[in-house]
Amino acid sequence: MSSSTVWPVNSNEKKLDVVIVGGGVCGTVCAIALARRGIYPHVYEAAAKFGEIGAGIVVGYNAVRILRSIGVFHDILKHAGEDPKDPSTLNKTFRFFSGMDGHELVYDYPHDLEGGNFGIARSVFLDALIGHIDPNHTHFNKRCTSVTQPVPGTNSRSIVHFSDGTSVEADVVLLANGIRGSGREAVTGRDPKEDVVFSNVVCYRGLVPVEEAKKVGVKADLDKRPACFMGIDKHLIMFPIRGGKVINIVAFVIDRTVDVGAIRLPSDHPLVVPVTKEEMLKEYEGWGSDVIGVLSCIENPNKWYINVVYPPLMAYAKGRVALLGDAAHGMTPHLGAGAGQGIEDAYLLSRLLAHPQTTVESIPDIFDIYSQIRRPRAQSVWDGSLRASNIYEGYGEHGSSNEGRVQDLTGLWSFVWHHNADDDYIEARTLLEERGVFKV
Ligand SMILES: Cc1cc2nc3c(=O)[nH]c(=O)nc-3n(C[C@H](O)[C@H](O)[C@H](O)COP(=O)(O)OP(=O)(O)OC[C@H]3O[C@@H](n4cnc5c(N)ncnc54)[C@H](O)[C@@H]3O)c2cc1C
Structure with a gap:
C-alpha cells in the first residue's frame, strides 16, 4: 500500500458534510475528487478493509x-509497473x-492518438487510489x-443507518455501494432487489x-495488448497486467434463449463460485x-454470475442522496467500461458539489441535473456493452462473417473514450444557471 495522505482538519471550505457509502473504485475516486476540491468526505465501507x-x-x-486531472494517474501507472513515459502504455487497443x-x-x-485502454490488477488499482485518502476519513x-x-422544509439532515x-x-449521501446497493430505496422508493436482474451472462x-x-x-503474444477470441454464443477476453507478466482471462458464456430481465437470481445467490477446470474447459x-492452452493453465477458476441494473x-x-457507479447503472462488462462510467459520475458530482455557489439548499436541484446528464x-454505455457482446458472439448487425464483424467492430469504443467529462460539467x-440555481 502506498503512503497515505492526511487531509486538513476542519478546513472543509464549503462546510458540506459528505458521506460516501462504499469504498470500491467509484467511492474512492469520488472521495479523492472531492478532496482535491476542498471537500473532505467520510467513506463507510462494509468490509473490514479496502x-x-x-x-x-x-x-x-x-x-x-x-x-x-485528479492527480492519481501517475501513481496508478507506477503501482501497475507501467512506464508513464512510454506512449504504448495507453495505446493498448484490442x-x-x-x-x-x-x-x-x-x-x-x-x-x-487520444483513445486507448490500459489493463491493471484491481487490487493494484485500488491500492494506488487509497493512498490518496486520509485513513481518518475511512470507516x-x-x-x-x-x-x-x-x-x-426542516433543517434535518440525511441519515445513513x-x-x-x-x-x-x-448533508449529502453518495451511495457507491455496488449493484446490490442497500439504501438505493431512498432514491427509487422501492426495494433495491427489484432493480437487479441476471444478465444471462x-x-x-x-x-x-x-x-x-x-x-x-500458446502462440498468441498476449503480454502486450488485450485480445478477444470470438465464437458463437461465447467469447474470451485476455489482457496483460502486472507489466505484461500476467494474463487476465475472462471467458464468457451467454444464454440468448431468454431476454435480459427474465431471470432474477435469489438475493442470497453467490455472485462468484469456485468451479473445476474440467467444467470450464467443457464449455x-x-x-x-491457444484458447484451450490458456484456460488449462488457470488454477482454481471462478465462475461469475453477472447481474445488471435493469x-x-x-x-x-x-x-440529498445520489447514486454512482454500479449502484446506479451496473452493466455487463463487454466494453470494459463499467468502472469508467462510475468514475465519470464521481467527477461530475465532485465538480458540482465544489461549485462556489453550491449550498445545502441547492443540492436537490444539483442532483436532479446530475441525474439528467448522467x-x-x-x-448508452450499458446498451453499447450488450451490442458489443452480440458482435463478439456472432449476432452483430452485420452478422458473424469476418467482414460483418469488422464492420461492426469499427469505431466500437469511440463513443466511450471520446466523451469528455468536463463537457458534462459545463x-x-x-x-x-438556466434554472436560476447558479447565478451567471
Ligand atoms: C467480470 C467483470 C469484468 C469487468 N471488467 C471491467 C473492466 O475491464 N473495466 C471496467 O471499467 N469495468 C469492468 N467491470 C465493471 C466494474 O467492475 C464495476 O463497474 C466497478 O467495479 C463498479 O465499482 P463500484 O465502486 O461502483 O462498485 P463495487 O466495485 O461493487 O464496490 C462497492 C463497494 O461497496 C461496498 N459495499 C457493498 N455494500 C455495502 C453496504 N451496504 N454498505 C457499505 N459498503 C458496501 C463493497 O464492499 C465494495 O467495496 C467488470 C465487471 C465484471 C463483473
Missing part, C-alpha cells in the same frame, strides 16, 4: 483523463481473433442498511503467468489451441 474482488480491469481513456484453430486475426482495433465494518432523507445499529448524519475468470502459457505452447470444447433507474438521485450517458452548470 479490497477488490476479481482479477484485472481495463480502464478506458475517458476515465484516464479524469484520473489524470485485437480480435477467431476463437477457433488457426486463430485468424479478424480485426486490429486501430491506435488512436470499515460499516454496512449500510438504509438511508433516511431529510424531512422537507448501519447493520451494527449505529448511524451517521450528513456467466464468465470464468483467472490469471495465468505469461511464461506458463508459453510453456504449454470451450472444439475451440482453438430496467434502467428513472433517476440517479433524489433530495443517466443517458451511462445508459452542461450541468449551464442548466443550473
Whole structure:
C-alpha cells in the first residue's frame, strides 16, 4: 500500500458534510475528487478493509483523463509497473481473433492518438487510489442498511443507518455501494432487489503467468495488448497486467434463449463460485489451441454470475442522496467500461458539489441535473456493452462473417473514450444557471 495522505482538519471550505457509502473504485475516486476540491468526505465501507474482488480491469481513456486531472494517474501507472513515459502504455487497443484453430486475426482495433485502454490488477488499482485518502476519513465494518432523507422544509439532515445499529448524519449521501446497493430505496422508493436482474451472462475468470502459457505452447503474444477470441454464443477476453507478466482471462458464456430481465437470481445467490477446470474447459470444447492452452493453465477458476441494473433507474438521485457507479447503472462488462462510467459520475458530482455557489439548499436541484446528464450517458454505455457482446458472439448487425464483424467492430469504443467529462460539467452548470440555481 502506498503512503497515505492526511487531509486538513476542519478546513472543509464549503462546510458540506459528505458521506460516501462504499469504498470500491467509484467511492474512492469520488472521495479523492472531492478532496482535491476542498471537500473532505467520510467513506463507510462494509468490509473490514479496502479490497477488490476479481482479477484485472481495463480502464478506458475517458476515465484516464479524469484520473489524470485528479492527480492519481501517475501513481496508478507506477503501482501497475507501467512506464508513464512510454506512449504504448495507453495505446493498448484490442485485437480480435477467431476463437477457433488457426486463430485468424479478424480485426486490429486501430491506435488512436487520444483513445486507448490500459489493463491493471484491481487490487493494484485500488491500492494506488487509497493512498490518496486520509485513513481518518475511512470507516470499515460499516454496512449500510438504509438511508433516511431529510424531512422537507426542516433543517434535518440525511441519515445513513448501519447493520451494527449505529448511524451517521450528513448533508449529502453518495451511495457507491455496488449493484446490490442497500439504501438505493431512498432514491427509487422501492426495494433495491427489484432493480437487479441476471444478465444471462456467466464468465470464468483467472490469471495465468505469461511464461506458463508459453510453456504449454500458446502462440498468441498476449503480454502486450488485450485480445478477444470470438465464437458463437461465447467469447474470451485476455489482457496483460502486472507489466505484461500476467494474463487476465475472462471467458464468457451467454444464454440468448431468454431476454435480459427474465431471470432474477435469489438475493442470497453467490455472485462468484469456485468451479473445476474440467467444467470450464467443457464449455470451450472444439475451440482453438491457444484458447484451450490458456484456460488449462488457470488454477482454481471462478465462475461469475453477472447481474445488471435493469430496467434502467428513472433517476440517479433524489433530495440529498445520489447514486454512482454500479449502484446506479451496473452493466455487463463487454466494453470494459463499467468502472469508467462510475468514475465519470464521481467527477461530475465532485465538480458540482465544489461549485462556489453550491449550498445545502441547492443540492436537490444539483442532483436532479446530475441525474439528467448522467443517466443517458451511462445508459448508452450499458446498451453499447450488450451490442458489443452480440458482435463478439456472432449476432452483430452485420452478422458473424469476418467482414460483418469488422464492420461492426469499427469505431466500437469511440463513443466511450471520446466523451469528455468536463463537457458534462459545463452542461450541468449551464442548466443550473438556466434554472436560476447558479447565478451567471
Ligand atoms: C467480470 C467483470 C469484468 C469487468 N471488467 C471491467 C473492466 O475491464 N473495466 C471496467 O471499467 N469495468 C469492468 N467491470 C465493471 C466494474 O467492475 C464495476 O463497474 C466497478 O467495479 C463498479 O465499482 P463500484 O465502486 O461502483 O462498485 P463495487 O466495485 O461493487 O464496490 C462497492 C463497494 O461497496 C461496498 N459495499 C457493498 N455494500 C455495502 C453496504 N451496504 N454498505 C457499505 N459498503 C458496501 C463493497 O464492499 C465494495 O467495496 C467488470 C465487471 C465484471 C463483473
